[in-house]
Amino acid sequence: MPAAPRVRVTGKGLPATLMLNSVHDPATYYEGALKAHRALRGSRLVTVTGGGDHGRYRNGNACVDGIVDAYLLDGTAPERDVACAAGPLPAPG
Template sequence: MLAFPAVCASWPAPTAPRVRVAGAGLPPTLMLNSVHDPATPIEAARSAHRALRGSRLVRATGNGDHGQYPGPDPCVRSTVESCLLAGAVPTGDLTCPSPEAG
């Protein structure tokens, strides 16, 4: 997996302008990340969450790594579907424990 980005590192292209993401003017944004995701480590999700004012971070602690929705975790499923179907986001950040732990 690490070999693919290495190809782009030497690609002859101009440097892209740096974009500052702040989330100003966005409606509440739901962010979902597994604490075990190798593609987007939880530290990167927390960084993006801090950059997007008004976002809510849902941390999935069980049920594998990448691709939490749709999946068997009722906490993740109900939170995401409430957002998608009714525009409802949690009032704060949320941790969805492993379904086996409950």
């Protein structure tokens, strides 16, 4: 069976890519986010610090929600990487 072609992803020619990752996300390791961020030229990384895990968008974090909403609705990315404190998750209900 032939090997799959190796593709080098650089992000060259793309608009800013917004990436969101929690430092303590067990599903998507932060180290992997940092590696992908370095590989994608012009990307912006929003790092959720101080707790939390997967699924931080639209889960009661005004810092994260504001950045992601601006990107999705207006195509506006932050000028540089941003850190948002995790904050408590809302109670289920």
